[in-house]
């Protein structure tokens with residue numbers, strides 16, 4: 001008899017183990033890696049087979065349940081994926097299913113619907129004397145199994161009670177739940193308008209008075225098939241389409257498409273001769289690619305040194321060997337540019353994967369990789385989990401970026417996952433940055449990563465000239481604007497030369513907090529307690545919970561009418577820029593202006609085309625962009641992160657300055673940068689101004705060693721949550737005691753806390769943090785497992801956390 005060990009796709013810690021099922025004869029093809037449909041308790045759910053066994057005879061005591069069906073026609077998880085998932089689940093102390101579901105877009109391959117079915121043998125049950133129950137019962141007998149929503153809709157008079165009745169009727173077995181599983185369909189159809197026949201001058205003449213129809217006919221003349229979805233953007237209404245259809249000139253057709261979301265990304269491939277630096281770098285990586293063996297590299301190349309071209313050269317080598325390539329960028333805003341650069345060399349060989357794409361788009365991308373139609377995967381961190389075999393190269397661009405860490409469970413870091421993937425596949429790992437994370441640079445110094453350096457910009461253009469403005473001085477001189485006089489002059493000067501400016505302000509919204517002048521009360525989010533941000537739309541928004549509410553007329557605490565707005569965000573900066581430099585054409589890029597799929601790209605492209613003079617935005621504008629005509633950069637309050645209670649505050653500040661400054665003057669003219677700061681003497685700022693990575697690194701690493709912070713230690717953050725403040729604190733305290741006891745007298749361990757989390761109470765749940773610093777992470781792993789913390793629903797474990805509280 002064949003059995004299968006299955007992890008069910010339910011992210012609940014207490015069931016984080018394999019359950020054994022019988023594999024029925026007709027499903028004998030099922031092996032480790034298949035996705036299956038299985039009964040689980042009273043439910044039926046999706047599961048992942050991680051192992052199969054052949055047993056000579058059936059186990060006697062336990063009666064095994066049967067696997068119901070296979071989800072796919074073939075195996076979904078390769079042995080490598082399972083190996084990677086197992087390792088990650090051990091490392092991050094989360095359930096295997098939680099990791100495995102990352103390898104599937106949408107986290108589930110099945111759409112499972114619960115239906116209710118009447119038991120026909122129960123017609124005389126007492127409960128059925130109740131008119132509501134009777135109505136439901138009769139309805140189900142008549143219509144067969146139905147969803148709850150359908151029952152509610154069919155019996156509006158019982159609407160409020162349906163849930164209650166169904167529960168009672170289930171209890172007495174008059175009604176039972178049945179499960180319907182549908183494979184989430186990857187196929188999607190798109191509708192097109194197609195031209196029928198020919199557009200002749202006579203025809204157009206005949207339509208002279210019907211402007212809309214002529215417009216569409218002309219469009220169709222250029223492109224004989226136009227997706228319906230794109231018509232609106234081209235100012236064509238559906239009515240116009242129907243009119244032409246009625247006249248027999250156009251038809252609406254439907255066809256299956258494998259969407260390639262970046263199909264239209266155009267790119268020119270200019271012959272590039274590698275610089276000496278680039279040549280040396282690729283030559284050092286080729287041997288590992290050719291030998292198909294793991295090796296980790298750190299490419300440290302100043303801003304504008306041409307790292308992207310290095311990625312392309314290496315990808316070419318790997319593709320020539322038939323292996324696959326994953327290229328990660330930290331933010332969706334950056335995918336467009338990298339995709340374009342790669343498109344020039346691999347026009348049909350790449351797919352894009354990130355969470356802004358629809359499920360169907362991601363499914364299609366996977367299909368293209370599986371069918372070997374494409375071998376380069378570009379995307380945000382989730383692209384690491386594209387179910388692909390035989391990976392030969394994994395690249396992390398801007399490897400220092402904090403957004404490589406996932407801030408919800410499983411709390412993985414893309415760098416860690418990428419390294420594991422590279423090791424399992426025998427692939428090259430390449431971390432690239434102008435400002436490597438302290439961890440990576442330290443590892444390179446230890447010889448764990450091979451350091452590759454590109455110290456010069458393409459064309460030997462010097463790094464930009466940086467001026468520092470002390471904003472305290474500015475205020476003393478009576479300037480209350482967000483923009484200093486120097487920055488204003490730089491902007492005016494640059495625009496007069498027909499060149500472009502990027503300005504970075506790392507807070508979105510209009511005013512960053514709202515306070516009562518009479519009593520000092522700050523208006524806070526009712527769910528998480530963080531200060532609400534005022535937006536130009538007139539709403540107060542919580543940037544943590546994404547909820548919004550109107551501005552109160554009077555102070556909620558003292559009733560005073562003196563409510564004032566403080567702090568400046570990107571919206572206010574935009575308004576000020578329009579006043580100070582009225583001739584400038586300004587475009588803003590932050591989370592509020594980039595909610596749609598291609599918004600980033602559209603903003604960046606129109607800026608690149610010169611339709612705007614100034615691009616302003618949050619850190620989204622800081623990294624990676626390579627826009628030739630940008631010669632000036634303004635950095636507004638780069639140092640606001642210095643006030644955060646976080647050991648990485650200085651690192652963040654330094655990197656933000658260096659990266660943002662690096663956008664300026666990358667091509668012909670040397671760039672000019674103005675940095676506005678309240679901390680002009682802080683080493684993160686002074687090193688940033690000199691763009692002195694080494695200087696910063698030495699200063700910072702000494703501090704880390706002294707304070708026993710990474711890379712000298714690893715951190716583990718435990719977040720205790722409970723509706724009772726006392727209980728949350730007591731549980732956390734007990735853990736601290738247990739830790740101190742277990743590690744007493746052992747070197748290289750520290751425990752801090754419990755301390756209230758930054759968001760101390762969220763929707764009525766109290767939160768306490770315990771922070772462990774350790775030189776021996778695996779000893780802490782073992783301790784946490786002994787304590788059973790990985791199985792507890794009230795504790796979130798964060799290995800290598802990116803925020804401390």
Ligand SMILES: Nc1ncnc2c1ncn2[C@@H]1O[C@H](COP(=O)(O)OP(=O)(O)OP(=O)(O)O)[C@@H](O)[C@H]1O
Pocket residue numbers: 272273274275278301302303304305306307308309433434458623624625626662663666
């Ligand atoms: N060998 C080359 N010859 C000429 N131009 C090149 C060469 N290599 C790269 N470039 C050009 O140099 C510019 C900068 O390259 P790229 O954007 O890759 O820099 P980067 O190192 O990634 O910088 P950043 O860290 O700021 O993102 C690009 O416009 C690119 O097309």
Ligand SMILES: [Zn+2]
Pocket residue numbers: 516517518519520521555556557558559560
């Ligand atoms: Zn008040």
Ligand SMILES: [Zn+2]
Pocket residue numbers: 525526527528529530542543544545546
């Ligand atoms: Zn909130």
